[in-house]
Amino acid sequence: MNAFTQEAIAQPPRSGAAGAAQFAGWDSRKYNYYKPKGRHATHYEDVTVDVQPDPKRYLLQDFIISFPDGTPTYSETWTAAKSSDWHQFRAVDEEWERTHYQRQSTICGMIGSVVENARRAGAPKRLDRTWVKVLEQYLGAYKHAEFGLGMATMHAQRYGYTQMINSAILTNSSYKLRFAQDLTLYLAELALDLPEINLDLGKQHWLENPAWQGTREAVEAINGTSDYLEKYFAVNLVFEPLVAELVRSGFFMQVAAAQGDFTTPTVISAAEGDYQRNLANTAELVHILSQDAEHGAHNRALFNRWLAEHGKRALAAARQLQPMWSLPHHKVAQFPEALNRALERIRSITGELGLELPAELKAA
Amino acid sequence: MTAGLTLNKITSQRGVSIGEAARRIADLGWNPSYVQEAMTFPTDYKIGRQPKDPMKQVLRSYFPMQEEKDNRVYGALDAALRGDMFRNVEARWVEWMKLFLAIIPFPEISAARSMSMLARLAPGEELRTGFTMQMIDEFRHSTIQMNLKKWYMENYIDPAGFDITEAAFGKCYATTIGRQFGEGFLTGDAVTAANVYLQVVAETAFTNTLFVAMPSEAARNGDYALPTVFLSVQSDESRHIGNGHSLLMSILNDPDNHLLLERDLRYAFWQNHCIIDAAVGTLIEYGTTNRDKSKESYVELWHRWIYEDYYRTYMLPLEKYGIKVHHDDVAAAWDRLVKKNYHHKVAQFFSVGWPVNFWRIEAQTDKDFEWFEHKYPGWYAEFGDYWRWYGKKSVPGETPMLFDQENGYVYPHRCWSCMVPCLIREDFVVDEVDGKLYTYCSELCRWTHKVAFSAEYEGRSTPAMGRFSGRREWEECYHGWDLADCIKDLGFVRSDGKTLVPQPHLRFDDKEMWTLDHVRGNTIQSPLVLLRNMTPEQREKHIADYRAGFTIRPFQ
Ligand SMILES: [Fe+2]
Ligand SMILES: [Fe+2]
Ligand SMILES: [Zn+2]
Numbered sequence: 001m002n003a004f005t006q007e008a009i010a011q012p013p014r015s016g017a018a019g020a021a022q023f024a025g026w027d028s029r030k031y032n033y034y035k036p037k038g039r040h041a042t043h044y045e046d047v048t049v050d051v052q053p054d055p056k057r058y059l060l061q062d063f064i065i066s067f068p069d070g071t072p073t074y075s076e077t078w079t080a081a082k083s084s085d086w087h088q089f090r091a092v093d094e095e096w097e098r099t100h101y102q103r104q105s106t107i108c109g110m111i112g113s114v115v116e117n118a119r120r121a122g123a124p125k126r127l128d129r130t131w132v133k134v135l136e137q138y139l140g141a142y143k144h145a146e147f148g149l150g151m152a153t154m155h156a157q158r159y160g161y162t163q164m165i166n167s168a169i170l171t172n173s174s175y176k177l178r179f180a181q182d183l184t185l186y187l188a189e190l191a192l193d194l195p196e197i198n199l200d201l202g203k204q205h206w207l208e209n210p211a212w213q214g215t216r217e218a219v220e221a222i223n224g225t226s227d228y229l230e231k232y233f234a235v236n237l238v239f240e241p242l243v244a245e246l247v248r249s250g251f252f253m254q255v256a257a258a259q260g261d262f263t264t265p266t267v268i269s270a271a272e273g274d275y276q277r278n279l280a281n282t283a284e285l286v287h288i289l290s291q292d293a294e295h296g297a298h299n300r301a302l303f304n305r306w307l308a309e310h311g312k313r314a315l316a317a318a319r320q321l322q323p324m325w326s327l328p329h330h331k332v333a334q335f336p337e338a339l340n341r342a343l344e345r346i347r348s349i350t351g352e353l354g355l356e357l358p359a360e361l362k363a364a
Numbered sequence: 365m366t367a368g369l370t371l372n373k374i375t376s377q378r379g380v381s382i383g384e385a386a387r388r389i390a391d392l393g394w395n396p397s398y399v400q401e402a403m404t405f406p407t408d409y410k411i412g413r414q415p416k417d418p419m420k421q422v423l424r425s426y427f428p429m430q431e432e433k434d435n436r437v438y439g440a441l442d443a444a445l446r447g448d449m450f451r452n453v454e455a456r457w458v459e460w461m462k463l464f465l466a467i468i469p470f471p472e473i474s475a476a477r478s479m480s481m482l483a484r485l486a487p488g489e490e491l492r493t494g495f496t497m498q499m500i501d502e503f504r505h506s507t508i509q510m511n512l513k514k515w516y517m518e519n520y521i522d523p524a525g526f527d528i529t530e531a532a533f534g535k536c537y538a539t540t541i542g543r544q545f546g547e548g549f550l551t552g553d554a555v556t557a558a559n560v561y562l563q564v565v566a567e568t569a570f571t572n573t574l575f576v577a578m579p580s581e582a583a584r585n586g587d588y589a590l591p592t593v594f595l596s597v598q599s600d601e602s603r604h605i606g607n608g609h610s611l612l613m614s615i616l617n618d619p620d621n622h623l624l625l626e627r628d629l630r631y632a633f634w635q636n637h638c639i640i641d642a643a644v645g646t647l648i649e650y651g652t653t654n655r656d657k658s659k660e661s662y663v664e665l666w667h668r669w670i671y672e673d674y675y676r677t678y679m680l681p682l683e684k685y686g687i688k689v690h691h692d693d694v695a696a697a698w699d700r701l702v703k704k705n706y707h708h709k710v711a712q713f714f715s716v717g718w719p720v721n722f723w724r725i726e727a728q729t730d731k732d733f734e735w736f737e738h739k740y741p742g743w744y745a746e747f748g749d750y751w752r753w754y755g756k757k758s759v760p761g762e763t764p765m766l767f768d769q770e771n772g773y774v775y776p777h778r779c780w781s782c783m784v785p786c787l788i789r790e791d792f793v794v795d796e797v798d799g800k801l802y803t804y805c806s807e808l809c810r811w812t813h814k815v816a817f818s819a820e821y822e823g824r825s826t827p828a829m830g831r832f833s834g835r836r837e838w839e840e841c842y843h844g845w846d847l848a849d850c851i852k853d854l855g856f857v858r859s860d861g862k863t864l865v866p867q868p869h870l871r872f873d874d875k876e877m878w879t880l881d882h883v884r885g886n887t888i889q890s891p892l893v894l895l896r897n898m899t900p901e902q903r904e905k906h907i908a909d910y911r912a913g914f915t916i917r918p919f920q
Contacts, residue, residue: 014451015450015451015452015521016450016451016452016453016454016455016458016520016521016586017448017450017451017453017519017520017521018450018518018519018520018521018523019521020451020521020872021521021872021873023522023863023872023873023874023877024524024858024859024860024862024863024874024877025522025523025524025527025858025859025860025863025865026521026522026523026524026872027523028523028524028527028858028859029517029518029523029527030517030527031514031517031527031528031529031530032527032528033528033529033530033531033855034530043511046510046511046514047506047507047510047511047514048507048510049530050530050531050533050534051469051470051473051506051510051530052470052473053470053530053533053534053543054534057531057534058530058531058532058533058534058535058855059534060534060535060835060838060841061540061543061834061835061836061838061841062833062834062835063547063551063833063834064540064543064544064547064783064832064833064834064836065544065547065548065551065552065830065831065832065833065834066551066552066830066831066832066833066834067406067551067552067830067831068406068552068819068827068828068829068830068831070831070833072551072833072834073547073550073551096507096511097434097503097504097506097507097508098434098438098507098508098511100500100503100504101427101430101431101434101504102431102434104423104427104431105427105428105430105431107427108423108424108425108427108428109428111424112424115379116379143392144392144394147392147393150496151393151483151492154479154480154483154495154496154499155402155404155480155483155484156480157476157477157480157499158477158478158480158481158550163473166473166477167473167503170476170499170500170503171503173496173499174496174499174500177423177493177496178423178424178427180392181389181392181422181423181424181493182424184385184388184389184391184392185380185385185388185389185422185424188380188384188385188388189379189380192378192379192380199388200391203391203394206394207394213398216398217398217399220396220397220398220399220400220401221398221399223396223399223401223402224396224399224400224401224402225402226402226404
């Protein structure tokens with residue numbers, strides 16, 4: 001055997017720990033291939049940025065599989081919006097897996113204990129009977145709207161041009177689908193204490209009650225578009241403020257307490273918190289695209305068109321829901337005020353973003 | 365408190381059962397009547413029957429369970445640092461993590477994205493929660509792995525290569541192989557990609573090798589972090605395997621799908637074999653310092669997980685549904701591993717290519733030789749001298765292995781299909797597709813490109829099937845470049861602007877480290893470009909010579 005061996009020249013360092021030896025690059029301890037949004041890279045950015053590659057950045061060989069028409073694995077053509085730099089966007093809520101599970105799990109725990117404590121205290125039995133019907137039929141119908149938004153965003157998270165965009169849409173979907181299940185199981189829990197609740201009625205109302213048909217049409221229209229960004233936009237900048245918040249805050253949160261119901265508002269408040277985050281993320285993305293030096297004008301016109309199309313349907317949906325406000329025994333909220341607040345909300349969101357509401361929504 | 369009486373028993377109350385909860389949740393969807401859903405994921409399959417969800421999945425129990433898993437992972441990472449893990453970790457192992465962890469977050473997130481497609485395609489609602497959970501799981505896997513990599517970068521002796529990780533992922537010839545894997549999950553026919561290639565084959569057959577074999581080897585090298593993360597990742601896989609199986613059962617139900625399923629099972633099995641066995645076989649046998657002869661070798665693990673658990677227990681039963689199972693493919697993969705030294709040749713190739721890597725590979729030594737010879741009799745005759753040459757040429761000033769003429773290695777062609785080079789020389793195949801010449805590592809890889817990824821399959825039109833695209837041969841991107849310029853363009857240079865990120869050794873000392881000056885003066889050439897430029901006679905001779913193989917010169 002030869003005298004030469006690897007061992008003869010190797011002088012392994014005593015330790016494999018940082019700083020055990022100093023040589024070129026020994027202290028390069030930050031991901032250095034992207035520009036952080038702020039002065040320092042955040043943990044969210046480190047685990048997110050550039051995981052989805054882009055031929056315009058580092059993808060030397062381009063995407064290597066395509067659809068039969070030649071469209072690559074990821075394509076900028078999956079939305080009509082244009083960007084001079086899709087990589088600029090960072091999710092405002094900076095969610096990555098750990099923070100996502102922590103938040104979702106906290107909500108599940110909170111709802112679980114609210115339901116359990118209410119049951120222990122016998123609260124369901126003290127609910128106003130008319131109100132129980134409202135929960136059964138109207139909250140029961142509304143859960144399907146939330147599910148529809150969850151499916152729309154689940155679909156959309158395939159198509160964004162960067163990891164940051166897709167993951168923000170993914171967590172949005174996770175929140176919506178959790179909430180749809182929260183409502184479903186909350187009603188099922190109530191029905192254990194109140195056997196008169198018919199859990200099938202919610203879906204029947206969703207499919208047949210005229211009050212819900214506008215809402216259903218608006219949700220189906222969101223699911224019907226193939227533009228992923230239009231979906232994300234319509235969910236968070238149009239449907240949520242005009243219909244979803246109207247139903248959640250403008251009705252259930254406000255009205256429940258007067259009917260002796262202290263649990264429903266807690267369950268629903270989780271979704272209001274979810275929406276604040278999803279709204280902030282969407283608004284940030286839309287803001288960046290609206291201000292794009294090259295494509296801003298094109299994008300604003302496109303967004304205004306989306307606003308008009310989905311806004312019209314959402315406004316009609318909101319108006320059709322009016323009868324719901326006259327159902328409870330104790331009338332503590334009025335539909336016109338609730339609708340006005342919803343309109344104010346969408347006006348302020350779109351105003352901030354420099355978008356133009358259609359005439360119906362301005363004047364309504 | 366009396367025995368047996370607990371707080372839980374006093375306070376626990378009845379609640380909605382899991383079965384009832386799952387049934388209620390499965391009723392959230394509806395058939396739209398105002399506007400139809402956008403159908404954006406083409407497939408040539410027909411899914412008539414609703415898939416069932418035997419696992420009865422509900423998000424309210426899912427999130428807390430996953431958070432708990434996370435807590436254990438992050439707690440263990442903290443404990444590893446407190447226990448000074450990096451003092452005793454084997455650098456040989458951690459270096460390979462620069463490659464492995466550059467690749468894996470992309471296939472993970474691709475799996476998340478692909479759930480969109482399945483959630484839309486499968487009729488009925490039962491399995492949608494399963495797909496939702498898989499989507500969030502895969503988001504978890506991708507970001508938890510990015511976090512682990514950052515943690516190595518912060519704590520390991522040589523962070524170079526971790527610091528450029530996603531940029532390196534986009535540029536390196538080895539990570540392309542991983543991109544072929546990840547893009548395969550979400551491009552082309554939706555069922556081919558997300559159900560068959562991802563769930564039925566990658567997850568069901570190959571995740572054990574990825575997420576169980578890797579952790580075991582990590583622990584043997586003093587790395588307790590990777591096992592914590594990857595066993596946690598693996599614990600989500602049974603859900604994904606369940607999703608895949610349920611959907612597969614619905615697809616099987618329609619005999620019209622059988623031909624496509626036979627095609628896709630072949631393609632997916634063969635390509636998973638080419639890619640995963642190349643990667644994991646190399647990582648766990650060449651990235652380790654542990655030479656315990658009583659541990660199972662990669663092929664022994666393969667026999668247990670791929671042959672017994674997958675082929676015999678999962679694939680064979682498909683025959684009773686009328687699916688033609690290609691036993692010969694499984695036998696061929698096995699032969700490539702045990703008779704044709706597939707992953708040993710991959711490790712050899714990666715080491716030849718060290719100047720364009722972004723991690724360090726040190727030479728295998730006598731202690732390694734003994735283990736390899738014990739597990740793979742005949743190994744030393746084929747590879748022993750090669751690794752001695754490699755050790756000798758690891759000193760700056762020598763010719764880099766990539767261009768060394770002395771040792772006798774012949775740089776390989778690249779397989780157009782699986783992206784691994786054509787390393788089993790006798791199996792090398794050349795064919796024309798649409799008038800262009802391509803090279804393949806094996807007959808089945810040729811079939812995958814030419815026959816499977818095409819607009820027609822056995823007379824049946826397959827308009828949804830994907831296509832291979834992009835600049836698939838890495839070498840072509842740098843054809844005619846000087847090696848030093850190539851490495852600069854790749855970005856594989858350290859912060860001093862001259863020392864290379866990759867090194868053919870583990871000597872953490874500037875005096876021993878290669879710089880751009882040491883590699884300048886060598887011109888990269890694309891074997892495919894050269895082949896295409898040959899006359900038919902030259903080409904015929906070249907192919908015959910290539911198939912005849914090469915011999916490593918005796919080391920002296
Ligand atoms: Fe995964
Ligand atoms: Fe998975
Ligand atoms: Zn191949």
